[in-house]
Amino acid sequence: MEREQIAQLLEKYWQVETTVEEEKMLAEYFRGPDVPAEWEMYREIFSFYEQERKVKPGEGLEERIMERVRPRPKLWGAWWSAAACIVVALGISVYQRDTPTIKDTYDDPQQALAAVQKALLVASRNMNKGLHPLK
Amino acid sequence: MKDKLYRLALRLLLNGHDAEDVVQDVMIRLWSRREEWGQWQSLEAYCMTAVKNSCLDRLRRRQLPSVGEERAQDVNSHDKDPHEKMIAKETFMQIRKCMDELPQNQQLVMQLREVEGFSYNEIAEVMGISLDQVKVNLFRARNAIKKSIIQTESSWKENR
Numbered sequence: 001m002e003r004e005q006i007a008q009l010l011e012k013y014w015q016v017e018t019t020v021e022e023e024k025m026l027a028e029y030f031r032g033p034d035v036p037a038e039w040e041m042y043r044e045i046f047s048f049y050e051q052e053r054k055v056k057p058g059e060g061l062e063e064r065i066m067e068r069v070r071p072r073p074k075l076w077g078a079w080w081s082a083a084a085c086i087v088v089a090l091g092i093s094v095y096q097r098d099t100p101t102i103k104d105t106y107d108d109p110q111q112a113l114a115a116v117q118k119a120l121l122v123a124s125r126n127m128n129k130g131l132h133p134l135k
Numbered sequence: 136m137k138d139k140l141y142r143l144a145l146r147l148l149l150n151g152h153d154a155e156d157v158v159q160d161v162m163i164r165l166w167s168r169r170e171e172w173g174q175w176q177s178l179e180a181y182c183m184t185a186v187k188n189s190c191l192d193r194l195r196r197r198q199l200p201s202v203g204e205e206r207a208q209d210v211n212s213h214d215k216d217p218h219e220k221m222i223a224k225e226t227f228m229q230i231r232k233c234m235d236e237l238p239q240n241q242q243l244v245m246q247l248r249e250v251e252g253f254s255y256n257e258i259a260e261v262m263g264i265s266l267d268q269v270k271v272n273l274f275r276a277r278n279a280i281k282k283s284i285i286q287t288e289s290s291w292k293e294n295r
Contacts, residue, residue: 014281016274020252041284044226049249051227057141057155065137065159069166 003036010042136179137162139251140186146246147190149235157193161185183261187243226284233283240264241276248273 009026012018018026029035030046106112137158144154161182175181234242243262247253253261258269 014277016270016277020254023248024252041226041288044224045230045280045284048227048230052142052246052250055142055145056138057158058151061141061155061159062137065162068159068163 010039136182139179140182142250143183143186143243143246144190146234146242147187147239148193153193154190157186157189161189177257177260180257180260183247184263187261226287229284229287230280233280237276237279240268241272241279244269244272245276245280 006026006029009018009022013023013026027046027050030039030043031050035043106115140158140161141154144157145151148154148157164185165178165182172178234245237245240262244258247258247261255266255269259266262269264272
């Protein structure tokens with residue numbers, strides 16, 4: 001590129017009128033071997049920014065981030081067991097709905113009362129029998 | 136993208152370890168909001184803004200008196216960063232010193248423009264300032280660097 005052209009671009013650069021592309025052209029020029037001694041300090045400035053662009057974080061950063069965002073196998077296990085629990089619970093509730101829990105055994109209330117009294121009598125008699133040796 | 140985020144954080148925090156922390160936080164937050172990515176205009180601008188805000192938060196916390204002393208050492212440890220060792224050249228050190236001493240907004244504009252090559256519009260978006268303010272900051276910063284390096288060069292010539 002012509003030296004005259006570079007001088008114009010530099011002028012625009014200091015006035016903040018250059019585009020990103022023009023600034024790339026300047027950087028390109030100052031990277032080259034034809035920079036006159038009087039522009040040596042500008043070469044330093046552009047090469048400083050170049051250097052800054054090469055700065056990178058330490059090696060392990062990417063792995064550390066990936067480690068944090070990757071879904072963990074353990075966690076998947078927990079999800080599966082949670083899902084399994086829900087399936088089992090649903091199964092049980094459906095099963096229970098199908099089997100009635102209370103069934104009437106007697107149609108006649110009198111008969112039912114007699115049966116209950118008999119059962120209670122048997123129970124109390126057995127209880128008394130059981131208590132007897134303790135006295 | 137993570138390199139750009141890291142460089143921005145490093146420019147503000149002057150500490151490689153803290154800068155990595157900030158980048159990690161921002162990337163993880165970004166991941167947790169991945170359903171919303173489609174709604175954002177520019178993922179990069181969003182992340183740069185997040186890094187900038189996160190760094191400014193940290194800088195404010197550094198200034199709290201309770202942690203002041205410990206944090207001050209952190210800032211000084213900037214000199215020990217690996218990339219710092221590479222740049223032994225005196226002019227580079229002069230430019231860096233000048234950059235570090237610029238007001239924060241000028242530093243940010245310089246980092247985004249000179250190092251990352253962002254457009255004026257992108258810089259305005261990341262920093263939440265107007266186009267005119269971007270240009271004013273860039274004008275002042277560029278000329279401050281120029282002035283400082285011209286001074287250094289001429290003082291060298293006098294010494295020889």
